[in-house]
Amino acid sequence: MTQWLLVGLIVAATTGGDILQSLEMKRHGPIDDFAPKGVWAKIVELGKRPLLLYAIFLMAVSFFSFMLLLTIADLSFAVPATAASYVLETVLAKLILREQITPLRWAGALLVAGGVLLLAV
Amino acid sequence: MNRMPSQTRILTLVVILSNVLGNFALSLGLKAQTLAAASTEVWPYMTPYVRAFFNPMVLLGVALLILWMLSRMALMSWADLSFVLPITSIGYVISAMMGKFFLGEHVSPQRWAGTFLIMAGMALVSLTPARTVKQPV
Numbered sequence: 383m384t385q386w387l388l389v390g391l392i393v394a395a396t397t398g399g400d401i402l403q404s405l406e407m408k409r410h411g412p413i414d415d416f417a418p419k420g421v422w423a424k425i426v427e428l429g430k431r432p433l434l435l436y437a438i439f440l441m442a443v444s445f446f447s448f449m450l451l452l453t454i455a456d457l458s459f460a461v462p463a464t465a466a467s468y469v470l471e472t473v474l475a476k477l478i479l480r481e482q483i484t485p486l487r488w489a490g491a492l493l494v495a496g497g498v499l500l501l502a503v
Numbered sequence: 504m505n506r507m508p509s510q511t512r513i514l515t516l517v518v519i520l521s522n523v524l525g526n527f528a529l530s531l532g533l534k535a536q537t538l539a540a541a542s543t544e545v546w547p548y549m550t551p552y553v554r555a556f557f558n559p560m561v562l563l564g565v566a567l568l569i570l571w572m573l574s575r576m577a578l579m580s581w582a583d584l585s586f587v588l589p590i591t592s593i594g595y596v597i598s599a600m601m602g603k604f605f606l607g608e609h610v611s612p613q614r615w616a617g618t619f620l621i622m623a624g625m626a627l628v629s630l631t632p633a634r635t636v637k638q639p640v
Contacts, residue, residue, distance in 0.1 A: 403576060404584035408636065412581040414510065425573070441572065452533050453555070461526070461598055468588060475585040482635035483585055486627055493624030494589045500617030501599060 385459075388451045392444050393467045399440030400467075401474050406434040408479070465498040511582060511633055515590055517574045523597045525567030527605075532560030582633040589628040596621050 410431070413424060428434055451460050472491045475481045483491070533555055555561055578587055596618045602608040 400584060400588075404579050404587075407576055407579040410580055413577045414581075416577075421573075428576070438572075445568065449529065449533065449555075452530055461595060465595070468592075471588055472585050475583065479584060480636055481583045481585045484631055484635075487585060487589075487631045490589050490624040490627030490631070491585065493620045493627065494592045495624075497617040497620030497622075497624060498592065498595055500613050500620060501595060 385451060385455050385463075388447050389463045389466075392447045392451065392464045393470070395440045395444035395447065396464065396467045397470050397474065399437045399444060400471055401478055402433050402437035402440065404475070404479055406431050406437065462498050462501045465495070468495045468498065508633075511578070514574055514578045518571060518578055518587075518591050519594050519597070521567045521571035521574060522591065523594045523601065525564045525571055526598060527564075527601055528560045528567060529564035532558040532562075532564060535560065583635055586628060586631065586633050589624055592621055593625055 406428075410428070415421070415424070448460065448464065451464075455463075468491065472483060472488075476483045535558065556565075575587070575591075599610060599614055599618060603610045
């Protein structure tokens with residue numbers, strides 16, 4: 383029971399965090415300077431975006447719940463069980479982020495989700 | 504895969520490897536910690552959960568997952584969420600392989616089928632453009 387509550391918390395936090403993160407990074411625009419100095423400046427700059435901070439908070443919630451889950455369940459249970467966020471995130475990417483989910487991309491996302499479910503068997 | 508720009512490909516690889524290796528190190532560290540919890544007397548006032556953070560494998564895992572978070576953030580700055588998710592899902596497959604080869608877990612026919620589906624799905628998504636929306640949402 384505890385493990386499924388944790389899975390629910392992880393899925394909700396992961397989905398929320400990813401949507402916010404994708405939204406903010408889209409607003410920011412492409413990052414292509416990967417020199418150490420540029421990277422640090424970029425981290426400092428990104429740290430001033432509130433939505434990104436919320437996203438990181440949600441990722442932290444997801445991360446610590448995942449660690450807690452790993453102490454009571456196997457990795458081969460934890461990873462596939464938390465993959466329910468997949469379909470949810472693709473739907474929200476279309477509705478909130480207005481990404482174009484072409485039939486090809488839907489097919490790919492559904493195959494991946496099906497594959498992850500099979501891994502859980 | 505050929506349509507993906509090389510920058511996207513390299514960063515995708517970093518995202519995938521840091522995630523898989525990070526999770527693997529965490530799993531190893533936390534399992535060892537659970538086993539050792541009863542006999543450890545170093546910090547008796549700490550709960551096993553807190554003590555786990557001082558395990559070297561756990562620290563390595565945390566470092567790799569920080570790298571994962573930053574590289575994924577950079578990838579998301581120019582690629583769709585609905586692109587990043589399926590593409591990086593190959594991590595599940597690699598996790599299953601590592602479970603088989605390093606932890607001695609059994610990979611059933613269903614798991615191999617799942618592996619195949621994930622790879623097929625990833626191949627399909629890699630044929631779509633990484634970005635489908637204009638900059639400000």
